[in-house]
Amino acid sequence: MNTKHDELSRAQVESIGLPGPGEEPHFLPHPLMDRLFEAVIVLGGELWIERDRRRALESLLHSKGIVAPEEIENHSEADTEERKQELSALVNRLLDPLRTMQSESGTAAT
Amino acid sequence: MEQRNAGKHPEPPRREDASHMEYMTEVRNFAIRSWFPRIAGDVSSIAAAAGLPPAITRDEFAQLAPQVDQIPAVQGWKRLMRSQQQLAWQKLQDSYAADREYWEGQLTEAEERNRGRLHYDPDFVAPESACQDIHLQPGGYCGDNLAGYVFYHGTRVFYQGDNDFDEIHDSCADVMKLPADGQVRRVLDLGCSIGQCTTALKERHPDAEVRGLDVALPMLRYAHMRATDMNVDVHFHQGLAEDLEFSDGTFDTVFAYILFHEVPKHTFEPIVREAFRVLRPGGTFTVIDAPNADRLPPPNRMWAAYDAQYNCEPFSPAFGAADFTGLLAKAGFEDVEKGSSDSFLYNTFAVKPL
Numbered sequence A: 001m002n003t004k005h006d007e008l009s010r011a012q013v014e015s016i017g018l019p020g021p022g023e024e025p026h027f028l029p030h031p032l033m034d035r036l037f038e039a040v041i042v043l044g045g046e047l048w049i050e051r052d053r054r055r056a057l058e059s060l061l062h063s064k065g066i067v068a069p070e071e072i073e074n075h076s077e078a079d080t081e082e083r084k085q086e087l088s089a090l091v092n093r094l095l096d097p098l099r100t101m102q103s104e105s106g107t108a109a110t
Numbered sequence B: 001m002e003q004r005n006a007g008k009h010p011e012p013p014r015r016e017d018a019s020h021m022e023y024m025t026e027v028r029n030f031a032i033r034s035w036f037p038r039i040a041g042d043v044s045s046i047a048a049a050a051g052l053p054p055a056i057t058r059d060e061f062a063q064l065a066p067q068v069d070q071i072p073a074v075q076g077w078k079r080l081m082r083s084q085q086q087l088a089w090q091k092l093q094d095s096y097a098a099d100r101e102y103w104e105g106q107l108t109e110a111e112e113r114n115r116g117r118l119h120y121d122p123d124f125v126a127p128e129s130a131c132q133d134i135h136l137q138p139g140g141y142c143g144d145n146l147a148g149y150v151f152y153h154g155t156r157v158f159y160q161g162d163n164d165f166d167e168i169h170d171s172c173a174d175v176m177k178l179p180a181d182g183q184v185r186r187v188l189d190l191g192c193s194i195g196q197c198t199t200a201l202k203e204r205h206p207d208a209e210v211r212g213l214d215v216a217l218p219m220l221r222y223a224h225m226r227a228t229d230m231n232v233d234v235h236f237h238q239g240l241a242e243d244l245e246f247s248d249g250t251f252d253t254v255f256a257y258i259l260f261h262e263v264p265k266h267t268f269e270p271i272v273r274e275a276f277r278v279l280r281p282g283g284t285f286t287v288i289d290a291p292n293a294d295r296l297p298p299p300n301r302m303w304a305a306y307d308a309q310y311n312c313e314p315f316s317p318a319f320g321a322a323d324f325t326g327l328l329a330k331a332g333f334e335d336v337e338k339g340s341s342d343s344f345l346y347n348t349f350a351v352k353p354l
């Protein structure tokens, strides 16, 4: 495609003031608040994923007569390396937006 | 739940992706149905206090924007909308990328299984305008071989669960205007993406030859795989709507669903001219797209401004402001009419004179 076409569309894109590549605008008074907001959304997602899976699992176990809900309630599990890694990945996903905030000031949305 | 019109990959890779999409759909529902109505009143009050009428122009809204952006609930709404969109895309993209070879292989396998239905030139280079991260999808329509998969599931979130069976594409295909003589032998679906309207059109016109055209190969490859799995015989072509490979008078009807608001304004006229050229006399053109409205209620204006700038829809405002029916008439179309629509989109119909 010719450069004339690209030039015209670039001019139109520029007139809108899109955030630049890798640039994240903030809408709330401080970028940290935007990051916190996002972290809450992420957390809710992680929470729902787990709940949904646990429901499926518990209901399967129960319906197959393998584990009754009370047994799960009272069970304690030995820590495995994999489990620890999962937890650390979760904390990372959740807190990384806040860390990122420390290294960039963010761009104020207009 | 099995998606009737999804081909053989109705669900995303993992159960957790499905749960996450379900969550994101709910977040979006909340942002739109619960949060937005609460800020709408405040935005309208600001406009009224400024002495503006109940429907305002883009420029009028720009005057109010600094004041509107001071409202904490508006700030939070924008954050919620943008983060929801970014997080939904990101998770889908990561999930597919984790098993990239398999998913790419599925596309290739469909090409081998059903040859002669996907038409593209490996040397085709998409223009810059088609490479934006539209709707914040990372890499946009063209940037990732797996973009079709990600788009399919991402738009299920966008449609808030109302399109899991292609209900919206089906209803678009239903409103397509047919030529007065009833002859529908060849149909063209412009900007077909993953071919959801293309297959819906074929199902309604089983004897017609139905072709979808799009600039983005990843979309078309997914469209082709999906149609192949659904056993619906349609063709897909990579190309530009403003520069069609088809000869004059080829089609009985041309159709474009939400293409125009995503192309730069200097291409509106060439696209309309091309549609006119490839239609036979008496052929019809149906365009379903964002409103061409000079004036919108202030809250809708706020949303449109947000969408353009922060949901990466940079071409959309110019389409909203365009005299689209005038453009159709100028290209030679007759009986240009804005039909009614039961969604927020406009249906526009035009006929090529006999």
Ligand SMILES: C[S@@+](CC[C@H](N)C(=O)[O-])C[C@H]1O[C@@H](n2cnc3c(N)ncnc32)[C@H](O)[C@@H]1O
Pocket (backbone or CB within 6 Å): B129, B130, B141, B169, B190, B191, B192, B193, B194, B195, B196, B197, B198, B213, B214, B215, B216, B219, B239, B240, B241, B242, B256, B257, B258, B259, B262, B263, B267
């Ligand atoms: C919102 S999507 C269309 C949705 C689709 N019609 C459906 O049924 O869901 C817009 C599509 O237009 C395509 N597109 C953008 N510019 C184009 C152009 N100049 N010619 C053809 N297709 C284009 C994009 O690749 C994208 O797939």
